[in-house]
Amino acid sequence: MTQDSxxxxxxxxxxxxxxxxxxxxxxxxxVDSSIDTGQSGGSGGExxxxxESRDLDVFYDETQALQSVDIEIPAEKVTAIIGPSGCGKxxxxxxxxxxxxxxxxxxxxxxxNFEGKNVYDDDVDPVVLRRKIGMVFQSPNxxxxxxxxxxxxxxxxxxxxxxxxxxxxKALRRAALWxxxxxxxxxxxxxxxGGQQQRLCIARAIAPDPDVLLMDEPASALDPVATSxxxxxxxxxxxxxxxxxxxxxxxxxxxxSDKTAVFLTGGELAEFDNTDKIFENPESQxxxxxxxxxxx
Amino acid sequence: MATDQQTGTxxxxxxxxxxxxxxxxxxxxxxxxLLALLSVFVLLLYVANDAFQPLSADTGWLxxxxxxxxxxxxxxxxYYYTRDTRAGETATIALGLPIVSLLLTGGVFITFEHVVSVxxxxxxxxxxxxxxxxxxxxxxxxxxxxxxxxVVVVAVPALALWFIPKLILSLPMLPTQSIxxxxxxxxxxxxxVGLFVRRQRENDRDGVIAAxxxxxxxxxxxxxxxxxxxxxxxxxxxxxxxxxxxxxxxxSVIRRGAGVSGLAFPLIVVGGIVASxxxxxxxxxxxxxxxxxxxxxxxxxxxxxxxxxxxPPLVGSVMMLxxxxxSAFPVGVGAALYLEEYxxxxxxxGRLVDLIEVNIGNLAGVPSVVYGVLGLAxxxxxxxxxxxxxxVGGFTVxxxxxxxxxxxxxxxxxxxxxxxxxxxxxxxxxxxxxxRNVVLPEALPGIMTGNILAMGRAIGETAPLLIxxxxxVVRIAPNSFTNKFSAMPRQIYTWSGEIDAAFRHGVLxxxxxxxxxxxxxxxxxxxxxxxxxxxxx
Numbered sequence: 001m002t003q004d005s006x007x008x009x010x011x012x013x014x015x016x017x018x019x020x021x022x023x024x025x026x027x028x029x030x031v032d033s034s035i036d037t038g039q040s041g042g043s044g045g046e047x048x049x050x051x052e053s054r055d056l057d058v059f060y061d062e063t064q065a066l067q068s069v070d071i072e073i074p075a076e077k078v079t080a081i082i083g084p085s086g087c088g089k090x091x092x093x094x095x096x097x098x099x100x101x102x103x104x105x106x107x108x109x110x111x112x113n114f115e116g117k118n119v120y121d122d123d124v125d126p127v128v129l130r131r132k133i134g135m136v137f138q139s140p141n142x143x144x145x146x147x148x149x150x151x152x153x154x155x156x157x158x159x160x161x162x163x164x165x166x167x168x169x170k171a172l173r174r175a176a177l178w179x180x181x182x183x184x185x186x187x188x189x190x191x192x193x194g195g196q197q198q199r200l201c202i203a204r205a206i207a208p209d210p211d212v213l214l215m216d217e218p219a220s221a222l223d224p225v226a227t228s229x230x231x232x233x234x235x236x237x238x239x240x241x242x243x244x245x246x247x248x249x250x251x252x253x254x255x256x257s258d259k260t261a262v263f264l265t266g267g268e269l270a271e272f273d274n275t276d277k278i279f280e281n282p283e284s285q286x287x288x289x290x291x292x293x294x295x296x
Numbered sequence: 297m298a299t300d301q302q303t304g305t306x307x308x309x310x311x312x313x314x315x316x317x318x319x320x321x322x323x324x325x326x327x328x329x330l331l332a333l334l335s336v337f338v339l340l341l342y343v344a345n346d347a348f349q350p351l352s353a354d355t356g357w358l359x360x361x362x363x364x365x366x367x368x369x370x371x372x373x374x375y376y377y378t379r380d381t382r383a384g385e386t387a388t389i390a391l392g393l394p395i396v397s398l399l400l401t402g403g404v405f406i407t408f409e410h411v412v413s414v415x416x417x418x419x420x421x422x423x424x425x426x427x428x429x430x431x432x433x434x435x436x437x438x439x440x441x442x443x444x445x446x447v448v449v450v451a452v453p454a455l456a457l458w459f460i461p462k463l464i465l466s467l468p469m470l471p472t473q474s475i476x477x478x479x480x481x482x483x484x485x486x487x488x489v490g491l492f493v494r495r496q497r498e499n500d501r502d503g504v505i506a507a508x509x510x511x512x513x514x515x516x517x518x519x520x521x522x523x524x525x526x527x528x529x530x531x532x533x534x535x536x537x538x539x540x541x542x543x544x545x546x547x548s549v550i551r552r553g554a555g556v557s558g559l560a561f562p563l564i565v566v567g568g569i570v571a572s573x574x575x576x577x578x579x580x581x582x583x584x585x586x587x588x589x590x591x592x593x594x595x596x597x598x599x600x601x602x603x604x605x606x607x608p609p610l611v612g613s614v615m616m617l618x619x620x621x622x623s624a625f626p627v628g629v630g631a632a633l634y635l636e637e638y639x640x641x642x643x644x645x646g647r648l649v650d651l652i653e654v655n656i657g658n659l660a661g662v663p664s665v666v667y668g669v670l671g672l673a674x675x676x677x678x679x680x681x682x683x684x685x686x687x688v689g690g691f692t693v694x695x696x697x698x699x700x701x702x703x704x705x706x707x708x709x710x711x712x713x714x715x716x717x718x719x720x721x722x723x724x725x726x727x728x729x730x731x732r733n734v735v736l737p738e739a740l741p742g743i744m745t746g747n748i749l750a751m752g753r754a755i756g757e758t759a760p761l762l763i764x765x766x767x768x769v770v771r772i773a774p775n776s777f778t779n780k781f782s783a784m785p786r787q788i789y790t791w792s793g794e795i796d797a798a799f800r801h802g803v804l805x806x807x808x809x810x811x812x813x814x815x816x817x818x819x820x821x822x823x824x825x826x827x828x829x830x831x832x833x
Contacts (some may be wrong), residue, residue: 131723204723205722279367
């Protein structure tokens with residue numbers, strides 16, 4: 001008990017110091033771009049930063065997967081992460097909810113703040129963190145349980161009380177799946193088609209009402225029709241959730257995201273800006289080459 | 297030359313690639329397969345011939361039996377095979393299910409007769425119900441106290457199992473055995489049947505009907521059983537363990553409407569046997585005198601081969617299996633779960649875990665005699681348990697199959713796709729929640745298959761039983777785990793050393809056939825479970 005109360009104030013000062021660092025870096029182009037968002041979006045609303053990384057390095061044994069990544073992800077927007085294969089997109093995504101903890105070989109340095117708190121601090125429980133940050137994986141991975149039990153899984157493990165029937169229905173409606181499955185909630189989630197399974201996984205992720213939704217190439221295993229359904233869904237979800245999506249498909253990033261981060265080989269963040277700017281007038285020549293298809 | 301090549305004689309010239317070695321290899325492999333199958337088949341035929349002595353019957357009896365049983369059955373099989381394969385499947389299950397259920401009924405009867413009396417069973421159930429109620433009430437009243445709940449979950453059932461059975465068994469008035477069975481066995485089975493039907497049919501009314509029918513059918517034994525000539529106790533077991541599964545199956549076949557004609561197969565077989573018995577009796581043909589008959593299964597061993605029976609070793613084997621199920625399986629599955637889900641994968645401890653896993657593989661190859669010596673030293677000399685008891689036998693053979701249980705369970709657990717674990721962790725589940733809700737349910741069919749196959753290995757083990765001092769002959773079926781016991785293979789070994797040839801050929805063969813039937817049924821159950829739950833993808 002005493003140890004906890006000892007470490008808590010310490011970590012608070014930590015996060016304060018990172019706040020200070022951030023305010024010192026107002027001349028940083030990244031922060032400028034966040035002001036741009038407000039203008040180009042036309043809404044004029046304040047954009048709050050939910051997730052920010054500071055000098056984040058990730059190693060798998062001796063291989064470096066991410067190199068001093070600095071990024072600030074705004075709330076209730078869609079942030080896309082694009083880049084060639086093996087550039088560390090998924091690694092970055094899995095750092096946010098500490099899924100990399102499950103890989104024994106992974107070693108993380110630097111800070112990754114969620115709501116101003118470094119998630120790699122000793123007093124952060126990764127299980128609590130993952131309850132705030134939902135995740136959708138590359139290939140649909142529903143549990144071999146009924147559709148209802150799939151959606152209610154998060155509610156069960158997180159010990160959420162309430163009217164499960166209503167929550168399950170709401171999550172399925174939001175995932176645009178309710179009308180297709182409302183008569184077969186008791187049948188197995190594995191009986192659905194691939195696109196339906198992925199929407200089921202999205203419903204499962206949003207049922208416990210997380211703050212952030214991470215998506216790791218959610219449409220890469222799907223056909224164009226199912227993909228466009230998922231894309232519509234992501235745009236709707238961004239009204240309530242902060243969405244971070246890794247994608248291989250540059251058109252997809254251009255269609256659905258507000259901001260885009262481009263990672264290039266070696267795990268460095270080459271550019272992070274408004275999506276329009278990245279695709280029309282990127283700062284870096286390498287990013288332009290990648291986007292126009294000269295490599296990658 | 298050049299023109300020849302251009303006109304297309306590239307095929308079929310003397311330059312063909314040689315296939316001789318490949319053909320020779322294929323033929324060798326085929327003959328090895330045939331040799332192996334043939335030798336096993338001949339051995340089985342030889343043993344079955346000794347056990348049943350079909351040639352000792354009159355020629356007339358054989359002819360009548362062939363005419364009434366074999367020919368109609370073969371005709372039916374031919375019909376199913378060529379015309380209606382769905383009905384063929386139905387026929388297989390419709391004949392097999394009653395046989396398996398009857399054997400299971402025998403197993404339950406032996407368990408209630410010799411292992412746990414109905415009163416003990418009733419008191420255990422009551423204790424568990426009381427404990428469950430207390431644990432549930434505690435979780436409602438004190439929702440936050442996690443550590444306290446852990447203590448309650450462990451301590452209350454243990455205390456309940458310690459005190460309540462003694463209390464109940466010391467009551468001055470106990471209901472009759474049959475009424476106790478009705479309350480403690482028939483009612484739970486009826487509830488399970490009702491729930492099962494309700495889930496299958498998604499209909500509350502059908503579930504209630506099925507449960508009530510089970511209950512009424514079993515309770516009818518109080519009036520009907522004495523008329524038929526059996527005790528109400530046996531009647532109830534027959535209804536719940538044999539009649540209920542069979543009628544559920546028949547009902548499901550009729551409702552589905554596919555392969556209904558397969559249901560005729562068991563009727564053809566049974567009708568043929570009855571007709572043959574009636575005909576041979578009226579015509580005065582003498583049947584064979586098989587060594588393996590009802591008397592063999594229910595008698596105790598005897599000095600005269602004609603009276604020799606197998607009942608005490610049968611009971612002994614059942615008791616040994618029970619000990620294995622409650623000792624070796626939890627330990628083995630727990631170890632497999634730890635090694636797969638929790639054990640460190642890397643670093644110094646990871647290397648230690650690798651070493652342990654390799655050595656579990658080595659332990660699976662240690663000869664069974666060595667395990668016998670280990671059991672003798674560990675449980676009898678050091679542990680002070682009595683030699684030759686079912687308890688020591690179960691522990692020793694349990695040790696022997698522990699590596700097999702661990703390895704097969706590990707395989708089943710590691711076959712659960714990692715994407716499911718990731719999905720669970722991504723939802724904010726803890727390791728324990730992931731293991732309990734995702735990994736275990738997904739791995740359970742594989743674990744059960746492996747465990748049943750390990751049980752098959754356990755039931756045939758002889759050498760450890762010799763070393764721990766299981767007696768050569770047990771004339772009274774053991775009534776407690778600390779009585780001297782003998783298992784089926786141990787008794788077969790005894791018979792193999794008798795001077796009288798009738799023991800060595802007839803009685804021994806009957807024992808071997810019994811053992812093999814039990815083994816084949818267990819392996820068949822394992823295969824059925826595996827096929828039923830095989831991942832649909």
